[in-house]
Amino acid sequence: MTTEPRVLRPDDWDVWYATLERAFGGLAEAPEERELWRALTETERSLGVWEDGRCVGTAGAFSFRMTVPGGAAVPAAGVTMVSVAATHRRRGVLTSLMRRQLDDVRALGEPLAVLTASEPAIYGRFGYGIGTYQLGATVDTSRVTLPRLPDEDGLRLRFAEPAEVRVECEALYARVVPERPGMIARGPGWERLPLLDPEGGRGGGSPLQCVLAERDGVPVGYARYHNKPSWEAQGPNGVVTLRDLEAVEPAAYAALWRFLFDLDLTSTVVVRNRPVDDAWQYLVSDVRRSLLTSRDSLHVRLVDVGAALAARTYRTPVDVVFDVVDAFCPWNTGRWRLSGDAEGAVCARTEDPADLRLSVRELGAAYLGGTGLGALAAAGRVTEVRAGALARATTAFGSDLAPWLPHGF
Structure with missing residues (x-):
């Protein structure tokens, strides 16, 4: 076989993506999820390795702008959809894909390449280092509380359909992007990603819910989450799983977190991806009962x-x-x-x-x-x-x- 990658043709996308799905366990994604990734795929930046008409390796890249220290939005190739068929491991397929991809990134003048790794041990040999970590937590909200901040007077929280306040939430997200390194500006089409809500991704919880924080009628924060009801002999024991939360003022930030902690019929808030210095850790009454965890997130490569x-x-x-x-x-x-x-x-x-x-x-x-x-x-x-x-x-x-x-x- 030849391990020479070639640029993806649009009509090859289904076969190419099926190769990726098989490499990640073979479970087909929900139609809405698959349709979104198809729409976001930059075929001119996507590569495949083919043998006898069969795709045996995949890799792609998104054209991102990522915040770096100082606030600049720097072009970065978002490396994605990397896979090698199990039948073709250790034949140089991944190396050929990484070689071609980094050459292409350099030719485009992008100084950075970034990725999230399914297995962190893979990418160090290609020059990627772990540049960010993410905080997780499982908070016992029956025993952990958050204080009310003085500036919360004048705030109003209201439920909103996530799709109906998409523009407002994206505007708030865009305001915070320049403040924190590693954040990625969401270009056209990417505003759909936070609203992606296939039933299989809810962990048994509710459809995506959204609460909006407003001051004088102006949105200043939001939280999106799933709520999973549960009852035991002792009473209700529901679980709130946070999807994302952003706020442009401390009072709104604290009010949104307290809202999640105080939801009726629940006793646990699950957090999967927050900054390691997220401020709620310094507001809670008992951080030990918040069961903090940390794991690698963004891998960074200086091209x-x-x-x-x-x-x-x-x-x-x-x-x-x-x-x-x-x-x-x-x-x-x-x-x-x-x-x-x-x-x-x-x-x-x-x-x-x-x-x-x-x-x-x-x-x-x-x-x-x-x-x-x-x-x-x-x-x-x-x-x-x-x-x-x-x-x-x-x-x-x-x-x-x-x-x-x-x-x-």
């Missing part, structure tokens, strides 16, 4: 080291020479001088001696400010060549808010 490092800002002034190793994209290998501060940065090749030595994978992990270069050095993945450079770079690369990817792709 163009110079352009990527120059695209973000830095918390403190930094002037550091990185000696970068990038075996898969050798155009990044070598020494790069980064000079920048909170106003901007430049990064260019240099012959100056190195201050820090690391691979492009570590740069990806640290890029959004959620993983410290110092922590990576403690793990033996960054080497300090010039004394003091590590501490200064670690501080400079930090972010005031933890990076976060609010939804998959």
